[in-house]
Amino acid sequence: MSAPDLEAARAAIEPYRAILAHAELELELAGRGEVQALSALSKRWEVLIRELPDKPPAAAAALLQRANLIHERTRVELLRLREDLLSEISTTSRARRTAEGYAGQLPRRPRLDRTA
Numbered sequence: 001m002s003a004p005d006l007e008a009a010r011a012a013i014e015p016y017r018a019i020l021a022h023a024e025l026e027l028e029l030a031g032r033g034e035v036q037a038l039s040a041l042s043k044r045w046e047v048l049i050r051e052l053p054d055k056p057p058a059a060a061a062a063l064l065q066r067a068n069l070i071h072e073r074t075r076v077e078l079l080r081l082r083e084d085l086l087s088e089i090s091t092t093s094r095a096r097r098t099a100e101g102y103a104g105q106l107p108r109r110p111r112l113d114r115t116a
Contacts, residue, residue: 009059016060016067019048023070030077 022045029038056064 009057012057013060013063015048015052016056016063020063020067020070022048023067023074027070027074027077030074030081033081035081 022041026038026041029035029041
């Protein structure tokens with residue numbers, strides 16, 4: 001393969017390297033629970049895929065497979081975060097109901113301090 005052909009092949013898979021790097025960043029952010037930062041990346045994703053050809057070059061197959069695996073791991077991380085949040089909400093709601101139950105047993109105090 002000539003030098004220009006080699007350079008063209010490298011250039012052809014560069015967008016797929018960017019997709020892989022993007023997938024790795026998404027996984028990192030999801031793993032740290034940085035949902036807002038992760039959400040902000042959606043526009044970047046649109047830019048990355050906008051100009052891709054319908055059929056990727058054969059040399060991009062390994063990059064795409066790895067990006068797909070990382071994407072699946074990100075999905076699992078997001079599911080874990082969701083479950084953690086739902087559990088936290090449930091615990092908070094239960095604690096609030098418990099506190100309200102105890103508060104109902106306390107004598108009512110006037111809201112206005114008339115001693116001042």
